Amino acid sequence: MGSIIQLAVSLVGVFVLARFGYQFRRIYLRSQVTTIPSIFFLFGTPLRFFVPNIPLINPINRTHWAVRFERYRQIQSSVFKTETPSKEHSSIWLADKMAIKTVSTNRKSWAKPIQLYRVLDLFGKNLVTTEGPEWKAHRRIVGPSFSEGVYKRVWNTSLVALEQMFQTEGLADLKPGEEIQIEDVTHVTMRLALVVIAREAFSFDMEYDSKRDTNAKSLAGDHTMSAADALAVVSQSTLVKVLCPNWMYKIPNIPYVSERLAKIKDAFTNLDNYMLEMMADRRASSLAGEEVRSDLFDSLWRAADDNLDKQVDGETKWSFSDREVVGNTFIFLLAGHETNGHSRFSFLPPTVKYPLVVFTDGRLFFQQSLHPEKQVELLEHILTVLPRGRQPIYEDFQKLTHTMAVLYETLRLFPAVAVIPKVSTEDTTLKYQDIGGDNGIKTIFVPKGTDVTIDTPALHTNPLYWKDPLSFKPERFLEDYEKDAFIPFSAGPRACVGRRFAEVSNMVFLSLVVRDYEVVAIPRPGETEEAMRDRLVRAKPVLTLTPCGAVDLMFKRRA
Ligand code: HEM
Known part of the structure; x- marks a missing residue:
């Protein structure tokens, strides 16, 4: 019996090895006939982001952004491709402005791979998670909501939020020359951003000091959480919600975890209901001729209603549902505030003393x-x-x-967005400037379905475009x-x-x-x-x- 199991395990092992060998050989041969350098690694996205940086096995992981243009400099090309055994098509990485412009502007040949973004449909489809005619309709409705009037309000709201921050953190009371230390200041910036987006996108009059948050704190109807609390929890838990499948929320009695997941689920349900109710209230007030507050949410549902039953792209009939208004409002929260509980930014490029x-x-x-x-x-x-x-x-x-x-x-x-993925929707070509040879323009063939990664940190430090690229020089x-x-x-x-x-x-x-x-x-x-x-x-x-x-x-x- 034992030897049969041994034999079976050996056969599976040989099969797996043979398959890897075959795939590697195929990729290697293919890389020989293309004109751009290749980098091999064992793991495909997204697994490779969680595997440590190991040359030849996983050369590009989560720390890739910090390398910036260095990888391109080493291989003497601002365009390269990665090969993994598991993927049919290679992925092309770009740090060349000409190629990136083509990929970003030629909508006929290039699209956003929205399967990567579907997880953000948490409250409904939205501008970020759609493509093609559906995205066009979203953009047509959402775009005009961002107007001069909105920016003027954002300016004033930011002033109010900052003033409240100075008061709450004790900065307002300092006399000239006096100082105050704030530990892990990112809670300050996260709260500031949340207050601005809550007021401007959701119409929730949040205060910087959550203890004084009386306006948005009152519980209405069947809610189990105030609007402000729901918004605060959702803004910090999007990543958990994205990563945890629904069944995980049903597992009882795991210490800490079950309680936390229940709170997150509750916050998402509450926020969803608050937004739907707010929309119903706005419609009712509008019909009654009452004055309603002017904010992003208001322009969004009005624009959505105005666009009902309009034709988009000839055939496609499009109407913007309440769910999509809510989906887009949520995406403002995500894009405008935080994407996960620990998402904070603090940077000290390594040259000088005074921050x-x-x-x-x-x-x-x-x-x-x-x-x-x-x-x-x-x-x-x-x-x-x-x-x-x-x-x-x-x-x-x-x-x-x-x-x-x-x-x-x-x-x-x-x-903040370190890579921007795109995919080719037809066989096409890309032009880029060769940095390894005569600086001439080269063209590569790109088959339909090829993944492309716009490598923003590398483009931003490509010495072809930036003098002394790693130095912090705002005057440029x-x-x-x-x-x-x-x-x-x-x-x-x-x-x-x-x-x-x-x-x-x-x-x-x-x-x-x-x-x-x-x-x-x-x-x-x-x-x-x-x-x-x-x-x-x-x-x-x-x-x-x-x-x-x-x-x-x-x-x-x-x-
Ligand atoms: C410093 C702050 C910000 C940065 C660096 C930033 C950066 C970006 C980038 C790089 C994209 C393209 C992402 C992709 O194609 O995968 C994007 C898209 C988007 N951003 Fe921002 N963003 C910022 C703030 C905001 C704010 C405050 C809002 C809303 C209130 C917002 C709303 C959006 C939306 C809705 C999209 C999708 C647009 C579309 O696909 O048509 N962003 N942002």
């Missing part, structure tokens, strides 16, 4: 690489637009050019720069619809924090400055690029 904070929605970009004189330059510029004591107005936004340059430079080095954005080589919000028709929303909010946060406070990173006991910088730049792509450690900051009131 500068750059808030973005739900993230804190923490920049150490500004030379002290540069930080002073930024402060001086902010003061020319916003003298101390004057409240900023929306019209200041365009004038805060240096603050915008700092935000852009941060997003260049640390793009005050001059002419390579627009096609800067895509933190993606490019083409599927670029970020919330770009201006994010920029406006960040201009308020960054300008006022830098104007009134000096912000310094605090090393851990016994930690050298070098070690602190290394710790703070570590990040991993989860749904977006996510920092690995806590950020403790000192805020010192400027004189």
